Amino acid sequence: MSVFGPALRASLPVMFGYIPLGMAFGMLFQDLGYPWYFATLMGLFVYAGAAQFMAIGLLSAQAGLVEVAVSTLALNSRHIFFGLSLMSRYSCRGVQKLYLIFGLTDETYSLITGTPAPSSDRESDYYTAITALNQSYWVVGCTLGALLGRMIDFDTRGMDFALTALFLVLLIEQWHKVREPFPFLLAACCGVGALVLFKEQMLLLSIALSVVVLIVRCQLSGARL
Numbered sequence: 666m667s668v669f670g671p672a673l674r675a676s677l678p679v680m681f682g683y684i685p686l687g688m689a690f691g692m693l694f695q696d697l698g699y700p701w702y703f704a705t706l707m708g709l710f711v712y713a714g715a716a717q718f719m720a721i722g723l724l725s726a727q728a729g730l731v732e733v734a735v736s737t738l739a740l741n742s743r744h745i746f747f748g749l750s751l752m753s754r755y756s757c758r759g760v761q762k763l764y765l766i767f768g769l770t771d772e773t774y775s776l777i778t779g780t781p782a783p784s785s786d787r788e789s790d791y792y793t794a795i796t797a798l799n800q801s802y803w804v805v806g807c808t809l810g811a812l813l814g815r816m817i818d819f820d821t822r823g824m825d826f827a828l829t830a831l832f833l834v835l836l837i838e839q840w841h842k843v844r845e846p847f848p849f850l851l852a853a854c855c856g857v858g859a860l861v862l863f864k865e866q867m868l869l870l871s872i873a874l875s876v877v878v879l880i881v882r883c884q885l886s887g888a889r890l
Contacts, residue, residue, distance in 0.1 A: 668787055672794035675780040679772045680802045686714060687806020688813065693721050695814030704811035708804035712768065716741055717807075743872050747774045757789035765789075768796035851875055 691704040694717075707717055716737045723733050747769060754777065755765050773796050782791040840849065852875055859871035 668783055668791040668794050671780075671783045672791055672798055675776050676795055676798045676802070679776065679799050682772070683714075683799065683802035684806040684809070687803045687808075688810030690714070690717055690721075691807045691810020691812070692814040693718070693810075694807075695811045697721065697724055701808075701811035701815055704807040705804060708800070708807035712770070712800055712803060713737070713741055714770070714803070743771075744769055746872050746876055747771075751777065754788065754792065757793075761789060761793055765792055765796055768800055770799065773799050848879075851878055 687708065691701075694704045694707070695701060707720070711717055711720075719737070720733065748766065751769070751774070755762055757765070776795050776799075777792050780795075782788040836849075852871075855871040855874045855878070856867070859867045859874060863870045
C-alpha cells in the first residue's frame with residue numbers, strides 16, 4: 666500500500682503555509698545581495714523557518730559564526746522535547762532515521778502525532794513521506810521567493826502571518842484528534858506566564874515548564890494507580 670497519497674493529503678495544510686512563508690523568506694534573503702540559489706540551499710541544508718528568518722537579521726548585522734550558532738541553537742532547542750516524544754515512533758535505522766531527525770519541524774511533528782499511518786508496518790515510510798513533502802514545499806517557496814525578489818519589487822509586509830495561520834490550523838487538527846482540554850489549557854497558561862515573566866526566552870521556557878508539569882502529573886497519576 667502506497668504511503669504517498671495519504672501523506673500528501675495530510676500535508677496539504679502545511680503546503681499552503683510553507684510556500685508563501687518560504688517565498689517571504691526568499692524575497693527578504695534576496696535583499697542581502699546573495700545569489701538566488703543560496704535561499705534554495707538554506708531550505709535544503711538548514712530547513713528551519715524561524716532560524717532562517719533570524720539569519721537574515723544576523724547576516725545583515727554581520728554577526729559572527731559563534732553568535733549565529735548560539736542563536737540558532739537557542740531558537741531550535743525546543744525540538745529536543747519534540748524528538749524525545751518521538752523516540753518510540755522512529756523505529757527505522759540508518760539514513761532514513763537520520764533524515765527524520767533532521768527534517769523534524771513543528772508542523773511535521775504535528776502531522777506525525779496527529780494523523781494515523783495507512784498501515785502499522787509502514788509507519789516509518791509514512792513519516793518519511795510527510796517529512797520529505799513538507800521540506801519540498803519549503804524549498805519550493807524559498808526558491809520562488811528568491812527568483813521573484815530578483816525580478817520585481819514586492820512588499821512582504823504581512824506575509825509572515827502565514828506561519829501563525831498554519832499553527833492555528835494544526836492546533837484545530839490536534840484538538841479534533843485529542844479531545845482533551847488539559848494539554849491545550851496547560852500550553853496556554855505556560856505560554857502566557859513565560860511571556861509575562863521571560864519575554865526574551867518565552868518559547869523555550871514555556872515548553873520546558875509544560876514538560877515539567879506533564880511529568881509531575883504523570884508521576885502523580887502513576888502513584889495513585
